Amino acid sequence: EVQLVESGGGLAQPGGSLSLSCAASGFTFSGNAMSWIRQAPGKGLEWVSVIAGRTGTRYYADFVAGRFTISRDNSRNTLYLHINNLRVDDTAVYYCATDTPLGFGSGWQRNHFDHWGQGTLVTVSS
């Protein structure tokens, strides 16, 4: 059974930094791309970043603007997200998800988020 467990959320101050982790089990972690997706209180989902399984190639949403860094440790089956220069509007539940080629398009078009963790809440406030 696929399990994803996020940790590292909490209360942080504007301008500060925070590191989130996602511990994975139940599948071949190194072979799967992984994404971070966030959800502000009462709002919709927002894709943040993806990292490929073996190559470690990374992509970010436009709003990230260099403040977020996604990484992974395949030896520890763990995904990370480091956020610098935190802003109040970064307040959200942050989910990690498997980003799996299920479909019939080419490249990343084939990918969808087929397993999700329970999320970790990041609150940015002074």
Next chain:
Amino acid sequence: QSALTQPASVSGSPGQSITISCTGTISDVGAYDAVSWYQQHPGKAPKLIIYDVNHRPSGVSDRFSGSKSGNTASLTISGLQADDEADYHCSSYRSSSSRLFGGGTKLTVL
């Protein structure tokens, strides 16, 4: 403002069918069949229920179906059940690896 447009809420009675729309542009929904739908119960993580417009992952009820016309994708739930009451989010591929989501639709089963 979310990149994809969904109605804020829809409702239906048990046994009825409802449809939730998801409108994008010619650069995302209109350009690719890479549309997916996620069900999210309160306080829970989202669950993939439709991918590639109209494909269901293993274990998802056939009461859930998807379609697309032009820049608008749709999710239809037939034979509404109490447990279908949840938020529903659409997503589309846009470019490179970028994915967009809608603002989510709250389904109320009357």
